[in-house]
Amino acid sequence: MNKKKIDFTTITACGECCTGCPQKINGICKGCIEADGYVPEWAESGRCKVHACAGNHNVQFCGICDAFPCEQLTSIIHWNPNIVEHLSVLAKQYQEQQN
DSSP states (O other): OOOOOOOGGGBOTTSOBOTTOHHHHTTSOOOTTTTTTOOGGGTTTOSOHHHHHHHHTTOSSGGGSTTOSOTTHHHHTTTOTTHHHHHHHHHHHHHHHHO
16 A cells, blocks of 8 residues: 655645645745744744754754654643654654655
8 A cells, every 4th residue: 555655845844744734825824944943933932952962963854853752742732632653653654655
């Protein structure tokens, strides 16, 4: 069975994909990747901490970081209680597509 390929250039540091997001479509948000983590959701605190951390580790998303899963992950990405599992699945798909 062939799995659908993922365009990992569209995957954000936290494992989301801004493609198709209503806020991006309506011009409210440029998207995490395009705005280098400076998006409306993080306006009060500046740059998205997840995006900044991934950049500091030179990875596209947390699942492929050598430090994954780090202690900060679940507290920073509080909106997804299954973040470690989600990023693990993405990392596996990423590795499969790289081979």
